[in-house]
Amino acid sequence: MVLVFALLIILPFFHVYQTYVAAHAYDLLAPGERQLYDIIETLTAPFVDDPSRDLDVIKGNTWSGRLFGVKMSDPLAVAGQMAAGRNVYNPFLLTALFPVVATLIFGRFFCGWLCPANFLYELNTNLRILLGRFGVRSGRRCLDPKLKYIVLGVGLLICGISGSVLVAAVYPPAILGRELYYAIAQRGMGVGALFFVATVLFDLLVARRGFCRYLCPGGALYSLLGRFRVLRIQRNVVTCNDCTKCNSVCEFGLNPLRDDFGQECNNCTACIAVCPVDALQFRWRITDTPNQGPGRESPRYRRDHKDARQVFGNANSKA
Amino acid sequence: MTAMAPATSMVVQARTKRNGQRYLRPPGALPESEFVSRCIHCGQCGEVCPNRCINYFGFENGLTSLDTPYITPREKACILCMKCGEVCPSGAIQPVRRTIPAITEGVRMGRAQVDKQLCLSYQGKTCGVCYRACPLPDLALRVGMLEQPEVLDACVGCGLCERSCIQMPQAIRIIPAHTQTGEVL
Numbered sequence: 001m002v003l004v005f006a007l008l009i010i011l012p013f014f015h016v017y018q019t020y021v022a023a024h025a026y027d028l029l030a031p032g033e034r035q036l037y038d039i040i041e042t043l044t045a046p047f048v049d050d051p052s053r054d055l056d057v058i059k060g061n062t063w064s065g066r067l068f069g070v071k072m073s074d075p076l077a078v079a080g081q082m083a084a085g086r087n088v089y090n091p092f093l094l095t096a097l098f099p100v101v102a103t104l105i106f107g108r109f110f111c112g113w114l115c116p117a118n119f120l121y122e123l124n125t126n127l128r129i130l131l132g133r134f135g136v137r138s139g140r141r142c143l144d145p146k147l148k149y150i151v152l153g154v155g156l157l158i159c160g161i162s163g164s165v166l167v168a169a170v171y172p173p174a175i176l177g178r179e180l181y182y183a184i185a186q187r188g189m190g191v192g193a194l195f196f197v198a199t200v201l202f203d204l205l206v207a208r209r210g211f212c213r214y215l216c217p218g219g220a221l222y223s224l225l226g227r228f229r230v231l232r233i234q235r236n237v238v239t240c241n242d243c244t245k246c247n248s249v250c251e252f253g254l255n256p257l258r259d260d261f262g263q264e265c266n267n268c269t270a271c272i273a274v275c276p277v278d279a280l281q282f283r284w285r286i287t288d289t290p291n292q293g294p295g296r297e298s299p300r301y302r303r304d305h306k307d308a309r310q311v312f313g314n315a316n317s318k319a
Numbered sequence: 320m321t322a323m324a325p326a327t328s329m330v331v332q333a334r335t336k337r338n339g340q341r342y343l344r345p346p347g348a349l350p351e352s353e354f355v356s357r358c359i360h361c362g363q364c365g366e367v368c369p370n371r372c373i374n375y376f377g378f379e380n381g382l383t384s385l386d387t388p389y390i391t392p393r394e395k396a397c398i399l400c401m402k403c404g405e406v407c408p409s410g411a412i413q414p415v416r417r418t419i420p421a422i423t424e425g426v427r428m429g430r431a432q433v434d435k436q437l438c439l440s441y442q443g444k445t446c447g448v449c450y451r452a453c454p455l456p457d458l459a460l461r462v463g464m465l466e467q468p469e470v471l472d473a474c475v476g477c478g479l480c481e482r483s484c485i486q487m488p489q490a491i492r493i494i495p496a497h498t499q500t501g502e503v504l
Contacts, residue, residue, distance in 0.1 A: 015366050022369035052369060056402075064361035064408045071408050077359040081409050085356035092409040163352060164383035168360040178362045178386060182375065186365065190377045192386070 004062060005116045008177055012184035013040055014055050021051045061177025062114055063168065064095070071095040074110075074174070075103070075225065076218040080167040083159040100225060107226030111212065111219055112268030117172035117196070121212060124203050125251065139206040142253070143214040145264060152220040171218045172196060172211065209251045213264075227263040232285050233272060235259050240279035240295025246271035256280060258291050340380060342389035343478060343495050345373055346397055346426040347404035347415040351497035357411035360386035364403035364412055372397055390428075392478025392493050397428065399454055399477050419455065422475060429476030429493040431460065433468050437490035440467040449480035449491050 017040040020029060029037060041051075048054035059066045064073040073095040082088055102109065111118055128138045155167040168174045175192040183189045199211040212219055235256060246256040249270050254261055256271045272280045277297065294301045345364050348354045365373040365388055372395035376384045390397055399422055404414040415425035431449075439446040440462075447466030453459055459474035468480075468491065476493045484491050 011366070016371075019369055019371045056367060056406075059366055059406060060361055060363040064359060064363065066363070066406060066408075073359070073361075073408050077361070077409070081357060081359055085353070089357070089410050095408050162383050163356045164385070164387075165356075165359045166382070166385065169385055174360070178360065178375075181362050181366060185371070186374065190375070190386070 001113060001115065001119045004114055005119045007058070008061055008116050008180045009184070011058065011061075012181045014044070015181075016185050017041070017044075018052050018055055061174070061181070062110075062116060063171070063174035063177050070098075072098055074171075074218060075100050076167060076171060076221050077165070077174075079156060079221060080159045080165040083156040084163050084165050086160065103222055103225040104228070105230050106267055107229030107231065108219065108222040108264065108266035109226075110222055110266070111216075112266035115173045116176050117199075118212070120176075120200065121172075121203060121209060122251065124200050125209065128204060128208065138204050138208075139210075141207045141210075143207060143210070145213055145253075147214045148216055148220040149224075151215050152217040155217045167217055170195065172199060172216065173218065209253070212251070213253055219264075222266075223263045226266075228286055229263075229267075230284055230286060231267065232283055232288060233261060233265065233267060233269070233280055234283045234285065234289055235292065235295075236279045236281060237292040238279075238296045239277045240297060241277055242295040242298030242300065243276060245274045245276065246280060249274045257295075258293075259289050260291065261288050341492075341495060341498075342380070342391060343397070343428045343476060343493060344497070345388055345390060345403045345412050346399055346401065346422075346428055346475065346477065347413040348428070349411060349413065354411050355383050355387060357409050358387050359409050359411075361408065362386070362388075363406045363408070364388050367402040367406045369400055369402065370395060370398050373403065390478065392481040393489060394482075396478035396482035398479070399426070399475070419458070423455065423458065423473045426475040426477075427496045428478070429495040429498075430474050431470045431476065431480055431491050432494050433470060434490045434492070437486050437488065438468065439486060439490070440465050446485065448483050448485055452479045452483035454479060 013036065017037060020026070020033065020037050026034070026037065044051065044055065057066075057068050062074065064071070064077055066072075073092065075096045078093055078096040081092060099110070131138055155170065158166055169192065175196050179189045179193045179196065183193075203210050207214065233256065242257065244257055250256060251268065251270065252264055252266065254265055267282075279295065344351070344354055349357060362375065365371075365375065372390050373388045374391065375386050375388055378385060380389075388403075399417070401415050401417045401422070404412045407414075413425060415421050433441075435441040443465070445466045447462055447468070449468050450456060450460055450462040450466065454477060455473060455475070459471055460480060461469045461471055463469060476496065478493045480491045481489050481493055
């Protein structure tokens with residue numbers, strides 16, 4: 001995620017460097033431009049022979065990009081294009097094949113592992129905690145997570161009516177890729193940057209990770225695709241001690257404590273990392289286990305099942 | 320649903336006319352309304368352009384053109400390297416091979432138009448800069464007596480002539496393919 005974000009910053013610089021190389025005008029560059037040229041040249045010289053050609057292997061952003069000759073696009077880009085053009089362009093459809101298959105297996109992993117906006121949103125969550133230490137209370141409203149499916153539907157409808165892929169204008173990873181490129185290689189940031197700042201403020205003032213949880217159209221599409229994902233996090237009820245750390249760490253407001261991951265889980269592993277008793281693990285399963293009740297190591301369960309504990313423990317360790 | 324497509328294109332054209340800003344789409348781009356529906360606003364065409372001539376719209380050309388690529392030939396013209404069509408994932412800019420027949424066949428950004436009142440060569444001072452700048456000399460642009468330029472049918476509208484014109488305002492300019500009316504904007 002940090003890597004993706006760093007790439008989004010460095011790629012426009014590579015592009016600017018390529019144009020300097022193509023212009024054959026090192027002597028005419030301004031001092032600042034010359035400095036940039038030297039830095040990028042030092043960085044890339046060991047790996048490329050011909051910058052104008054070889055640096056083309058990685059282009060674009062997480063919305064749509066090219067990685068060593070393979071073009072990949074966000075499924076939302078393809079959905080939006082199909083809605084706007086009312087046609088299917090097969091070469092473009094193919095570019096979303098790999099992301100779609102990966103989502104069918106790993107679920108909404110893009111959000112937790114690749115989305116460059118997620119990196120900033122998580123920093124924003126840290127800011128909330130920091131503000132909380134100084135006694136500033138940030139918004140903690142809860143909305144309905146189903147709202148984002150409506151945003152997705154309305155977004156695609158607007159694409160269809162306007163004949164333009166406007167859903168790209170409200171999708172943070174697409175905005176961020178574009179705006180960082182505008183800021184570095186073009187004439188400065190556009191309107192998308194304002195929208196992004198608005199989402200950050202929404203997260204800060206209204207609801208924790210509010211945009212991702214309740215509004216993101218891309219997240220909605222990934223959630224739908226990841227509904228029957230094969231790789232899931234599951235709770236081992238025998239070792240779980242109901243400490244609730246997993247619930248409070250979950251950026252998406254899910255309920256790992258009571259086995260409720262659902263289609264929205266993006267396998268980000270934050271709950272696995274925080275679990276003090278290693279009760280959460282990845283499993284190859286198509287469905288979540290139904291609510292298994294309180295963890296067997298929790299004070300409540302121990303109190304309730306003082307006598308029968310041995311029996312239950314054995315029964316569960318088999319499963 | 321298909322009945323809405325012409326309505327959409329009319330909206331797009333009306334916007335183009337009302338704003339009156341003259342712009343070109345990148346080489347190999349589909350006709351305007353189709354282009355707008357295909358473009359996913361990813362910004363890759365600008366990112367491969369070695370000439371950095373591709374810019375992106377904000378709201379100035381209407382909502383549907385938001386974040387779509389355009390070229391202002393007087394500022395920076397297309398050098399017909401054809402990298403943008405190669406990188407475009409959605410086919411909004413069609414890939415065109417970088418050969419003269421392929422380019423004259425597949426690229427239709429616009430067509431140059433000479434203003435004889437402004438053109439130095441037509442005013443008795445031999446110039447010929449536009450002809451020297453043209454990537455398709457004698458196919459797209461021919462000069463006659465006293466270097467007087469004449470635009471031919473193979474002109475693809477890259478804008479290098481307009482970029483190079485030493486007159487201010489420029490005596491040769493590209494009429495974008497999507498305006499179609501032939502009027503000088």
